[in-house]
Amino acid sequence: MYYVTDPICSHCWALEPVLRRFEVQYGHLFTFHTVVGGLLKNWDGFADVKNGIGSPADVAGHWREAGEHSRMPIDGSQWLDNPIQSSYPSSRVFKVIQQTDEAAARTFLRRAREAVFAFNRNIGEKRVLIDIDNQIGLDGDSVVKEAEEGYGQQLLDQDFALASSLGVRGFPTIVLVDEENKEIKVVGAQKLETYVKALEQALGTENMQAKSIPVLAKLLEQEALLFSKEVEVMYDLQQNEVEAFLQKELTAETYSWHTILGERYVSRT
Structure with a gap:
């Protein structure tokens, strides 16, 4: 399974809850490979006509809309105050670490x-x-320095070529390739059922064995924080059921409960 994405793709952020559950339950049936597609090289001549984006200021409203629709919090005011000039630096860092x-x-x-x-x-x-990088236990100075050198861009160019060979035109795109090299493509942030059906098609079966979902305490050990929407999707909860679920599943000493941009999230203490 190729997951073609970009660090600043808002619809990829919206997909996080579903993608996590899909991999938790069915990841044993495929090999997961993240491919970086290169959303924003720079603003020189950049235009996303479909989404009405021609300048950094145009992104703010698009991001806010994506955040409100998905309930994965997005601020977006940086596009007005301190615009991101390129998604390539973060993409190169990702690729260097991935090696x-x-x-x-x-x-x-x-x-x-x-x-x-x-x-x-x-x-x-x-x-x-x-x-x-430092926060996740890496040597940030060393990693970023390596990413800034020609090697980082070389790795990025390899991903761009792979995304192109897979016929990817936008993000997120998931491409499932079966044993006969036949491709099944899912474009955009879709519901869990869409990815399950695509995997069934790739495997040629309707009897896939889904793994059980881990208890919340174990999941939170793996993740620094989870937003309410992610907990809802993983455990089939309504928004108003999440807080009681946390209290039942976790001890007060192991987590803290926060609010940002009108959405709640839980983090390890």
Whole structure:
């Protein structure tokens, strides 16, 4: 399974709750590979006509709309105050980490998205990328320096070529490739059932064995924080049921409950 994405893709952020559950329940049936597609090289001549984006200021409203619709919090005011100039720096850092540690690379991507969408940090800036790397136990200065060298861009170009060969035109796109190299493509942030059906088609079966969902305490051990929407999707809850669920599943000493941009999230203490 190729997941073609970009660190600043708002619809990829919206997909996080569904994608996590899909991988938790069915990840044993496929190999997961993240491919970076290159959403924003720079603003010189950039235009996303479909979404009405021609300048950084245009992104703010688009992001807010995506956040309100998905309930994955997005601030977006940085596009007015301190615009991201390119998604390539964060993408290069991801690729450099991915060469030696796939799990760490995916953790970096998640933390970078939390930073840029919910906490309004500019992940196009070197100091922010170094800080995120340091927070996940890496040597931020070393990783970012390597990403800035030609090697980082070389890795990125390889991903661009792969995305192109898969016929990807937008993000997020998931491409399932079966044993006969036949491709099944799912474009955009879709419901869980859409990905399940695509995987059934790729495997040629309707009797896939889904793994059980881990208890919340175990899931929170793996994640620094989870937004309410992510808990809802993972455990089939309504929004107003989440707080009571947390109290039942976790001890007060192990988590804290916060609010940002009108949405709740739980984090490890």
